[in-house]
Amino acid sequence: MIRVLIVDDHPIVRRGFKEILADEYPDAEFGEAADSAAALGAFQSQKWDLALLDINLPGPDGLALLQQSRRLHPRTPVLVVSAYPEEEFAVRSFKLGAAGYLGKNQASEELVTAAKRILSGGKYVTASLAERLADELSGDARQTPTEKLSPRELQVLGMVALGRSIKEIAAALSLSEKTIGTYRARITAKTGLTTNVALTRFAIRHGLAM
Secondary structure, eight states: OHHHHEESSHHHHHHHHHHHHHHHHOEEEEEESSSSSHHHHHHHHHSSEEEEEEEOOSEEEHHHHHHHHHHHHHTTTTEEESSHHHHHHHHHHHTTTTTTEEEEGGGGHHHHHOOOOOOOTTOOHHHHHHHHHHHHHHTOOOOGGGSSHHHHHHHHHHHHHTTTOOHHHHHTTTTHHHHHHHHHHHHHHHOOOOOOHHHHHHHTTTOOOO
């Protein structure tokens, strides 16, 4: 029997992941968390054989949670399952300790394959990501424009691109409006883009407006 923790803020997504894995592992036990606080509580309450983790979560984002979980529970492998583009987030996820990165658009076909590989002690890496990681190790990789931004800055940028105001973003992330304003200023400084229109175009081009 395996224990799987599913961390995603959408109930339909959690149910879908559970059904996919239950077909392959009928005796599996599943836990669910809709945000980082609930996920940390679940990590602390029992041991898990595998955790599925979305990046875009209310409160602390998934990459911050990944970093915390690896520090507190290094033996629990984490598969990041995200709608964000692999080329923008996968390498960053692996550097923070992820055991695999899977796009949500591939989850129905690849989730079981990824889970099997990770549960057997390996890592799930797509062919394109393997090439990118090889370039990273050889020093040949070019830094993507979004790699200058922190995980939280990427999250705020994506919400700006969706037309949300500073107040709305602050409420969604449980942060102060001043803090969100600071993140936006950092995004502007790092990208050189000052208007919401320019930031939105940038976010759309890099698959961050979701």
